[in-house]
Amino acid sequence: MGEHFYEILLALGVLSPMVSFWILVFAGPKLGKPTAGWTAVVLGMGVPLALATWVLISWWWGEDSVSRAALTENAFRFHWADIGSVPITLGVKLDSLTVAMYFMVTFVAFWIFVFSIGYMSGHSDEVDGQSKYSRFFAYLSLFAFSMLGLVISSNLLFLFIFWELVGLCSYLLIGFYFDKAYASAAAIKAFVTNRVGDFGFLIGLMLVFYQLGTLDLDQAAAVFAEQAATGSGIFSSDFSLFGWSLATVMGVGLFCGAMGKSAQFPLHVWLPDAMAGPTPVSALIHAATMVAAGVYLVARVFRLMTPDALMFIALIGCLTLTLMALVAIVQVDIKKCLAYSTLSQLGYMIFGLGCGAWIAALFHLMTHAFFKAMLFLCSGQVIEGCHHEQDMRKMGGLRKKMPVTCWTFFVGVLAISGAGIAGTTIGLGGFFSKDEILAVAYVRAFEWDDAGKHEVHDGDAAHALGSTHPVTGVRLVSDPVQNAHGGFARAEARGAANAHGEDTQHVGHDDSARASIFGTIPALPKWMFYLALFTAYVTPFYMMRCWWMTFMGKPRDENVYRHAHESKLMYVPLAVLAVGTLLASYFLFRPLIADAATAATAAPLVLALDGHEHTAAIGAAHRFLTFGVGGAFIIAFLAAIAIYRRGLETPERIRRALAPLHLVLVHKYFFDEVYDVIWVKGCLLLAKVARFIDTWIVDSIFDMLAAATERIAAFSGLILDKHGVDGVVNGVARSSTDFAGFIRRWQTGRIRHYVIFATGVATVVFLWIWLAGASNADAAVVSAGM
C-alpha cells in the first residue's frame, strides 16, 4: 500500500458525489426518471460506500494499533496558503473515528438513496408544475459530498466550509416542495436558526485563529495544551464573560455551532419543522447524519474544552434531552414524534460529551444513526402507504396491512429504548450506548470526589488495573501529562511504549497530573443525572406509544386502513438497516471509537471517561444503575400499552385530567410563540421603526435635498446658464455676426472703392495731423509766451 493510501481513498469518496452532483445538474433532466436517481445511488453513494468499506476493512483488520497511531500522526497535510502568519493546511483527519463516521454515513446514506428512488416514484416530484426529480438527487449528492468532506476535514476552516454546505443542502431539501408555503417557511426557519448557532461557531473559530494561531485540529490542540501548561496565550487573558474565561468562551462558541446544527435547546425549534421535507431527507439529514455533525464537531474539539465549557454543554444537553422527550409524548404526527425523539437523543449525545463520556456519546451517535434512519424510513413507508396521512390518530391496526414495516419499526423501537437483558451483553444498540452515557454521568455526579481521591492515593491500584478507575470501573481515556506535551512526539512515545508492552513510566507520571485535573473538574449536579435517568424511562414510553398507535389496536379510520399498502421497493433498505441496528453497531463501532479516543480526547484541562469497563470493581450503586436503566424499557412499554391498548379513550381521559400540562407540551413550551413574539415580532417591530425613520426622517431629508437641488438646478439651468452663460456666448456670436456683416459691406472687391477709401482716410489723417499740429503749435506758442 502506497503512502497516504487511506487519505486518497477517502478523498475519492468525497469527490465522487461531487461528480454525481454536476452530472445531475447539467444532464439530470435528460437522464430522466429513474436513471437520474440510480446515477446518484451509484456515483453519489455507491462508490463512497465501496471505498469506505475498503478503508474500514484495511484499517481495522489490516493495521494494528501502533500502525494506526502512526498513520494518524502522519496523515496527509497540504500547506495550502497563509493568512497572516497562520498557515492554512488542507488535509484528511485520519483516525478510527473518521473511518467509523465515514462508513456509517456512507452506509446509512446509501440505503436511504435507494429508498429515495422508491419514495420518489410514489410521490409527486413536481414543484411548480415541473418535474424536479433529478434536482432532488442532485441535492442529495451535494449533501453526500458536504457531509463526507466534513467528516474528513482536518482543519477547522474546511470543516466550517463543509459545515455551511450541509446547512445549505438541508435548506434546499427542506424547501424541496418550495411552492408549498409551509415547506419554504420551514426551510427559512432552519437556515436562520442555524445562522444563530454559526455566529457562535464563528466567534469560536476566530478565537482559535487569533489565540492559538492555527486552524488545524491537531496543532490547535497541541498549542492549547502548551498554553495551558505555561499559562500563556489564551490563558494569559483576564477577559471574563458571565464568569467564563476566554478559553471557556472559545469552547462554548464552538459548541454554539453544534447547538444550531444538532438542534440543541434553545435552538431546537427548526428540527421538527424540517420534517416538511421529503421523508428520505428527514431520515438522512435530519435524523441520521447532518444533525449528528454538531456532536461530531464537539467530539473533534474536545481537546480545546475547559471544565466550565463542558459543564455548559452538559447543561444544554440535559435540558434538551428531557424537555424534548416530554414533548414527544403528546405528538400525534408520526414524523413530528420521531423528530422530537431525535432531539432528545441528540441531547443525550451532547450531554454525554459534556460529562466526558466521549466514547459513549459517539457510540450513541452511531447506533442512533442506524435506528433513527430506519424508523424514519418506516414512517415514510407508512405515510406513503396511507396516502400522505401523517396523523397517528387516524391509523391503527396497520400491522396486518404492512407487516414488514411494522416489525422493522418495532426493532427500531427496541433499539432506541435501549432494550436488552441487563447485566449481559445481549441487547440492541441503544442498550449499550445510552447505558454507557448514564454510567459516566453517574460517576460524574456521585462518585467524583472519590474518584479523585483514589486517583491521588491509590497509585498501586491504578497500576494494577491499567488506568481503570478502582471504584467504578470507569476507565480514564486520557493521559494528561503526555498530552500536555502535545504534538507529534506523543504517539511515537506511546507507540514505542506499547511495542514494549509496558507503559509504567507514563502511568507513574500520570497520577499527579491526573489528580490535579480531577481537582479542577467539578462534579456534575445530581439533578442532571436524575433527569437523564428519568428520560431513559420516557423514551421507551413515547416510542411504544408511537408504534402502538400506528400498528396495533383497531383501525380508526376506514379510509386510511382500506388503502394502506406496502411498497416492495422500500423493503430492502429497511431490512438492511434493521440488520445493521441489530448487529453491526456494538461489535464494530464501539471498538473503533474506543481506538480513536486516546488521541482524540487527550485534553489538557478535561478528562474523557470510558464507561464501558464492566469489571469486578463496579460498585453496588453502579450495578443498581445498570439494572435500573436496563429494566426501564419494560416498565415504560407496559405503561404505554396499558394506556393505548383500548384505542384513544384512556389517553383522552388522561389528557383532560392533565389539561394544562398537555397544553404546554402540545405547544412545545410555547417556544415558537415566544420566539415569534421576541424575535419575529421584534424583528418586524424593528423593521417598522426603521421604516418609520426611513420614510419620515431619512426620506424627508433626502426629499428636501432633492427639492433644493432641483431649485438650484432650475436657477442655474434656466437663469444662469440660459440667460447668463448662453446669453454671453450668443451675444458675442451675434455681435460678431453683425459687426462682420457691417464690415463686409465695405469689402466690395472694387479697386476704385479701396482707392477712394484709402484716399479719403489719407485725407482725413492728413487734415487731422495738420490741424492738430497747428493747435500744438499754438499751445507751444502759448507756453513759450508764459
Add this chain to the structure above:
Amino acid sequence: MATISLNHYLIVGAVLFCTGLFTMMTKRNAIGILIGVELVLNSVNVNLIAFDRYLGPNRMDGQLMALFVIVLAAAEAALAVGICINLYKNVATVDVDRATSLRG
C-alpha cells in the same frame, strides 16, 4: 525770369499724383488702372528727386530711393501685366468689375 523752386516740382508731382489717383478711381480697364499706378509711382519719384536736390544736395538718399521705386515699378508692371493677360485668358476681358470669382 523766376527760378524753378522746390514748390514747382512739388506741384508737378501733386498734379501727376492726382492724375494717377483719378485714373485708378475711374478706369475699369486693368491696363488703365496700371497706367494710373505708374503715374502715382512716378509722381513720388519726382518728389524724391526734388527733395534730394533741394533739401540734401550732397546726399544720394532721394536718388537711391527713386531707383528703388523704378525697380519696384518695373517688377510691379511685369506682374500686373501677367495678371492682366491671365485674366483675359480666363474671362476674355480686362474689365476689373467683371473679375468677381474671388468675391465672398
